[in-house]
Amino acid sequence: MNDEPIIEVRGLTKHFGTTTAVDNLDLTVRRGDIYGFLGPNGAGKSTTIRMMLSLIRPTAGEIRIFGLSLAENRSDVLRRVGAIVEKPDCYLYLTARRNLDILGRLAGADVSRRTIDATLDRVGLLERADDKVKTYSYGMKQRLGIAQALLHNPDLIILDEPVNGLDPQGVREIRSLILELAQENRKTVFLSSHILAEVEMTANRMAIIANGHTVVEGGVKELLDEGTLQVSIETNNSEHARKVLANAGFTPVDNVNGKNSVIVFSMRKNDIPTAIARLAEADISIYDIGSTRSLEEYFISITGSSPQKQ
Amino acid sequence: MITPVLIELRKIFSKWHSYVGFIAIAALVPIVQVALASEGESYFRLFTQTLRNVFEFSGNLKNGYLVGFVTLNAMIAHIPLLVALVTGDLLAGEATAGTLRILLIRPPSRMAYVTAKFIAGMIYSNLLTVWLALLSLGTSVLFLGTGELIVMSSAITILPADDITWRFFYAYGFAAISMMTAAALAFMLGAFVENAIGPIAATMAIIIVFTVISALDASFIQILKPFLFTNHALGWRLFFDAP
Numbered sequence: 001m002n003d004e005p006i007i008e009v010r011g012l013t014k015h016f017g018t019t020t021a022v023d024n025l026d027l028t029v030r031r032g033d034i035y036g037f038l039g040p041n042g043a044g045k046s047t048t049i050r051m052m053l054s055l056i057r058p059t060a061g062e063i064r065i066f067g068l069s070l071a072e073n074r075s076d077v078l079r080r081v082g083a084i085v086e087k088p089d090c091y092l093y094l095t096a097r098r099n100l101d102i103l104g105r106l107a108g109a110d111v112s113r114r115t116i117d118a119t120l121d122r123v124g125l126l127e128r129a130d131d132k133v134k135t136y137s138y139g140m141k142q143r144l145g146i147a148q149a150l151l152h153n154p155d156l157i158i159l160d161e162p163v164n165g166l167d168p169q170g171v172r173e174i175r176s177l178i179l180e181l182a183q184e185n186r187k188t189v190f191l192s193s194h195i196l197a198e199v200e201m202t203a204n205r206m207a208i209i210a211n212g213h214t215v216v217e218g219g220v221k222e223l224l225d226e227g228t229l230q231v232s233i234e235t236n237n238s239e240h241a242r243k244v245l246a247n248a249g250f251t252p253v254d255n256v257n258g259k260n261s262v263i264v265f266s267m268r269k270n271d272i273p274t275a276i277a278r279l280a281e282a283d284i285s286i287y288d289i290g291s292t293r294s295l296e297e298y299f300i301s302i303t304g305s306s307p308q309k310q
Numbered sequence: 311m312i313t314p315v316l317i318e319l320r321k322i323f324s325k326w327h328s329y330v331g332f333i334a335i336a337a338l339v340p341i342v343q344v345a346l347a348s349e350g351e352s353y354f355r356l357f358t359q360t361l362r363n364v365f366e367f368s369g370n371l372k373n374g375y376l377v378g379f380v381t382l383n384a385m386i387a388h389i390p391l392l393v394a395l396v397t398g399d400l401l402a403g404e405a406t407a408g409t410l411r412i413l414l415i416r417p418p419s420r421m422a423y424v425t426a427k428f429i430a431g432m433i434y435s436n437l438l439t440v441w442l443a444l445l446s447l448g449t450s451v452l453f454l455g456t457g458e459l460i461v462m463s464s465a466i467t468i469l470p471a472d473d474i475t476w477r478f479f480y481a482y483g484f485a486a487i488s489m490m491t492a493a494a495l496a497f498m499l500g501a502f503v504e505n506a507i508g509p510i511a512a513t514m515a516i517i518i519v520f521t522v523i524s525a526l527d528a529s530f531i532q533i534l535k536p537f538l539f540t541n542h543a544l545g546w547r548l549f550f551d552a553p
Binding site for chain 2: 053054055074075076078079081083085086087089090091092093094098102103105106107108148
């Protein structure tokens with residue numbers, strides 16, 4: 001991984017009549033990144049992706065991909081990009097193999113049977129390669145959508161909600177595929193998702209957008225470290241411990257694990273030693289302590305709305 | 311450009327409704343042929359009864375040329391509707407299915423896709439005309455033989471057997487242009503909507519309205535007539551007017 005920018009978005013704006021869908025958006029995606037693109041519904045994620053794929057024209061701003069202006073080098077850029085946009089739409093009246101053959105030819109891909117079969121095998125569709133797509137489940141269509149995005153061996157893969165409609169096994173497989181693409185094949189992956197866990201588990205960098213503009217951008221780990229943690233503490237006197245921490249200004253959180261001896265508080269990582277010190281000063285014995293990062297809380301804190309979870 | 315056109319043709323011929331036109335022609339032509347072969351003599355006598363007092367008609371007059379002519383005359387007004395069924399779906403169908411988006415994120419330009427689809431639609435339209443020619447004229451000549459062609463319009467024209475082939479060649483060429491006009495209309499309408507039914511129905515409606523207007527003789531309509539493509543659609547008959 002290096003710092004060479006693959007996608008640079010500067011001042012991107014899109015108006016639909018009087019509605020501003022994307023408002024002065026800035027993004028930088030570097031080579032080898034798995035870049036999570038998060039935002040609540042209506043934040044402008046799909047509109048941004050549609051502009052990045054030249055499906056619609058920006059009202060203002062610039063998109064540079066591989067260092068080239070998208071507006072001036074559309075064909076050269078798109079030759080090196082594979083994408084799923086919104087839904088995995090394919091020709092329902094054709095087989096998966098025929099779909100890949102057609103779409104691959106248009107992308108300038110090697111459409112030999114060996115390549116197509118290898119791509120279908122990679123997404124777990126080889127056994128159904130000769131079935132018409134209209135007989136596929138939504139999850140299978142999603143896999144085929146990913147296959148068509150990968151067939152021409154693109155350097156940049158833009159995936160809009162790639163695990164939608166997949167069962168847990170399918171989600172795991174696609175997650176490993178994304179990681180494999182970035183880590184072993186040195187691809188850059190731009191992953192738009194409303195599933196926080198998905199971004200947390202796969203992306204190394206992310207941006208959160210709200211109301212059409214970037215609210216925050218950076219490394220996933222660094223951004224999460226800035227957020228609050230849910231800290232579970234098991235003590236010998238949970239009632240007393242709850243009062244002590246509440247008086248110290250910490251925010252209690254509902255304990256969902258059902259264990260009466262455990263209390264849960266929301267706090268920043270740097271505040272954990274203080275909380276422990278307060279409990280010790282109150283002669284409360286601590287048996288166990290653990291924390292979970294909450295991207296959801298972080299997300300809500302900066303966008304003001306709740307994303308969906310899977 | 312060749313690759314996108316070939317891909318479009320593959321897509322067209324992968325859909326069952328693309329064969330409706332071919333099946334309809336294959337079903338209708340034999341019906342017209344059988345009807346003419348069995349009942350044609352009585353119709354022929356009816357139309358020529360006044361002339362029979364003066365002229366004597368002899369030879370193979372109920373031949374393949376006559377059946378080909380009548381079939382073309384009977385079907386030329388309806389085949390554009392079959393063509394519209396496919397060409398109206400070329401853009402609108404992809405918009406409905408969402409596959410237009412997956413095409414547009416690939417290197418070829420929008421203009422390349424639209425041009426490829428248009429060319430493929432025209433090829434389809436012409437293939438349908440060739441199919442009509444093969445079935446209506448080809449099989450009629452094969453089964454009923456050749457002979458003089460008697461054309462009855464404002465006057466009766468009798469064309470010698472050796473002076474007919476080129477007329478059919480041009481007539482089918484003219485019919486092909488008529489069909490391509492309807493195909494282009496449906497294709498254009500398909501660019502404005504995201505539902506294939508709309509352009510197909512609108513093309514049918516335009517053809518019907520224009521045909522009705524073309525048939526009227528009011529003076530203000532005369533001004534419009536040169537601009538109505540349906541007014542020219544029957545121009546193929548002009549090739550059979552002069553001896």
